[in-house]
Amino acid sequence: MGVVLRYVNKHGCVIERFLAIVHVSDTSAISLKKTIDELFAKHKLSLSRLRGQGYDGASNMRGEYNGLKALILKENSSARYVHCFAHQLQLVVVAVAKSNRIVSDFFQYVTMIVNIIGASCKRKDKFRQLEHDRLVECLEKGDIVSGKGKNQEISLKRPGDTRWGSHYMTIIRLMSTWTSVLQVLENVYDDGTNDDNSGIATSLIDKMENYEFVFVMHLMKSLLGITNELSLALQQKDQNIVLAVSLIKTMKVRLQKLREEGWENFLDVVNKLCSNHLIPVPNMEENMRTRGRSRHNGQMITNFHHYRVEIFYQVLDMMVQEMSNRFSESSTEVLTCIACLDLKDSFSQFDIGKLLHLAELYPEDFSLTDRAILEDQLETYIQNIRGEFSMIEDLGSLAKKMVETGKNTIFPLAYCLIELALVLPVATASVERVFSAMKIIKTDLRNRMGDEWMNDSLVVYIEKDIFATIENEQILQHFQQMSTRRIQLPPLVCMSRSDAGGSSIKK
Numbered sequence: 001m002g003v004v005l006r007y008v009n010k011h012g013c014v015i016e017r018f019l020a021i022v023h024v025s026d027t028s029a030i031s032l033k034k035t036i037d038e039l040f041a042k043h044k045l046s047l048s049r050l051r052g053q054g055y056d057g058a059s060n061m062r063g064e065y066n067g068l069k070a071l072i073l074k075e076n077s078s079a080r081y082v083h084c085f086a087h088q089l090q091l092v093v094v095a096v097a098k099s100n101r102i103v104s105d106f107f108q109y110v111t112m113i114v115n116i117i118g119a120s121c122k123r124k125d126k127f128r129q130l131e132h133d134r135l136v137e138c139l140e141k142g143d144i145v146s147g148k149g150k151n152q153e154i155s156l157k158r159p160g161d162t163r164w165g166s167h168y169m170t171i172i173r174l175m176s177t178w179t180s181v182l183q184v185l186e187n188v189y190d191d192g193t194n195d196d197n198s199g200i201a202t203s204l205i206d207k208m209e210n211y212e213f214v215f216v217m218h219l220m221k222s223l224l225g226i227t228n229e230l231s232l233a234l235q236q237k238d239q240n241i242v243l244a245v246s247l248i249k250t251m252k253v254r255l256q257k258l259r260e261e262g263w264e265n266f267l268d269v270v271n272k273l274c275s276n277h278l279i280p281v282p283n284m285e286e287n288m289r290t291r292g293r294s295r296h297n298g299q300m301i302t303n304f305h306h307y308r309v310e311i312f313y314q315v316l317d318m319m320v321q322e323m324s325n326r327f328s329e330s331s332t333e334v335l336t337c338i339a340c341l342d343l344k345d346s347f348s349q350f351d352i353g354k355l356l357h358l359a360e361l362y363p364e365d366f367s368l369t370d371r372a373i374l375e376d377q378l379e380t381y382i383q384n385i386r387g388e389f390s391m392i393e394d395l396g397s398l399a400k401k402m403v404e405t406g407k408n409t410i411f412p413l414a415y416c417l418i419e420l421a422l423v424l425p426v427a428t429a430s431v432e433r434v435f436s437a438m439k440i441i442k443t444d445l446r447n448r449m450g451d452e453w454m455n456d457s458l459v460v461y462i463e464k465d466i467f468a469t470i471e472n473e474q475i476l477q478h479f480q481q482m483s484t485r486r487i488q489l490p491p492l493v494c495m496s497r498s499d500a501g502g503s504s505i506k507k
C-alpha cells in the first residue's frame with residue numbers, strides 16, 4: 001500500500017510527498033486501517049489532523065459501511081473522501097466503449113491489429129523499417145521537419161481499461177502509422193504459412209478499409225482528445241479540487257458544442273482521410289438495411305441517419321450522460337460548497353451562506369466563535385480580494401499571493417477555507433507513480449530486497465529533488481557519527497593497476 005501526503009506549506013504552495021510503501025498481506029479494509037494507524041504512529045502523525053482521503057474507487061476502499069473510507073470517517077468525520085477524478089474519467093471512457101456495440105467492436109478490432117503487428121520480431125522489424133522509410137521520404141519532400149525530440153520511433157500501444165490515456169494514444173499511433181500497418185497486414189496475408197493468420201489479416205485489412213471503421217476512429221479520437229487534456233491536468237501535483245471541477249465543466253461544454261456544431265467539420269475530416277487512402281465513401285442519401293430483428297421486415301434507413309444519429313449523436317450523448325453521472329456536484333455536499341471559492345468571472349459563484357455551511361462541516365477547524373466571526377470576515381475578504389487580486393484565476397495562485405501579501409493573517413478564517421479546498425486530493429496519480437517506481441527499484445536482479453530497504457530506496461528515488469540538496473559530506477559525517485563499529489572506517493583510497501601487471505595503492 002502506497003501512502004502519499006498532501007498539504008499546504010507556509011508559503012501557500014500545495015505539496016504532495018511520498019510517505020511510505022507498506023507490505024500488506026491482507027487487503028481488507030480493517031487490515032489497511034490498522035496499517036495506516038501504525039504508519040502514522042511511527043511518523044508521529046495524528047489521524048485527527050486528516051482533512052481528506054482519496055482512493056481509486058475499489059470496494060474495500062470506498063465502501064459506504066465497511067470500506068477504509070468509512071472506518072476513517074468514523075474516527076475523524078472531517079477526513080472527507082474524494083473518488084480519484086482521473087479514475088472516474090477513465091471509467092467514463094470504458095463505459096462508453098463497452099455500452100455502444102459499434103465502438104466496442106472498433107476497440108476489439110484495434111486490439112487484434114496491435115496484437116498481430118507485434119506478434120513476432122519479424123513483423124516488428126518490418127513495421128519499424130516501413131515507418132523509417134516513410135519518415136525519410138517525408139523529410140526529403142519537406143512535409144515534416146527534423147529536430148531534437150521530433151520524429152521519434154513509435155510502436156502501437158495496446159489500449160487498457162486501467163491505463164489512463166491508453167485508448168487515445170492507441171488511436172493516435174494507429175492513424176499516424178496507417179500505411180505501415182496495412183503493409184504489414186498485407187505481408188502477413190502474402191506469407192501464407194499459417195491459414196489462420198492469413199484469414200485474420202484479410203479480415204483486418206477489410207475492416208481498416210471500411211468507412212465505418214474510419215468514422216468511429218475519428219469520433220473516438222475527438223472525444224478522447226477532449227478527455228485526455230483533462231486527464232493530464234488532473235495528474236498535476238498542484239492541482240486543486242476547485243480547478244478540477246471547473247475543468248470538468250469546460251469539458252462538458254466542449255462535448256456539447258461538438259454535438260451541436262461539429263458535425264460538418266467532423267465529416268469533412270473523415271472523408272478527407274478516406275480519399276487519401278482510397279477508401280470508398282458511401283452516399284449519405286442512400287438507404288442501408290438496419291441491424292437486428294427489424295432487418296427481416298425490410299426496414300431501411302439512410303446512411304446519414306446511421307452515421308449521424310446512431311453513432312455520432314448516440315456516442316456523444318452517452319459520454320455527456322456518463323460525465324454528468326460521475327461528476328455531479330450536487331451529489332457531493334462538500335464540492336458544492338467548495339465551488340463557491342472559484343475565482344472565475346470575478347468570484348461570480350461566491351456564496352457566503354454555502355461557505356458558512358462548509359465551515360460547519362469542519363467543526364475541528366472552526367469553533368462556534370469562529371463561525372460567528374466568519375460571516376463578517378468573508379464580507380470584507382471578498383471586497384478586498386475582488387479589487388486587489390482580480391487578475392488571479394486559480395485558487396492555488398491566490399493562496400500563494402495571500403501569503404506573500406500577508407492577507408492570510410488578516411483573513412485567517414477565509415484562508416483556512418482555501419487551505420481545506422487545496423488539501424482535498426484530486427487524483428491518485430502520485431500513488432500510481434510510486435508503484436511505477438517500485439518496478440524500477442525492485443527488479444529481477446534485486447528480487448531479494450527487503451520491504452524496509454525497498455521503502456527507503458523508494459523515498460530517495462521519488463523525492464530526489466529534496467535529496468539533491470544534501471551534500472555527500474553530510475552523509476559521510478552522519479555515518480561516521482553513528483554507533484561504534486568493530487573497526488574504524490578507513491581513509492579513502494584509490495586503486496590503480498601498474499604497467500607491469502601488478503597493483504599499487506595510492507592514498
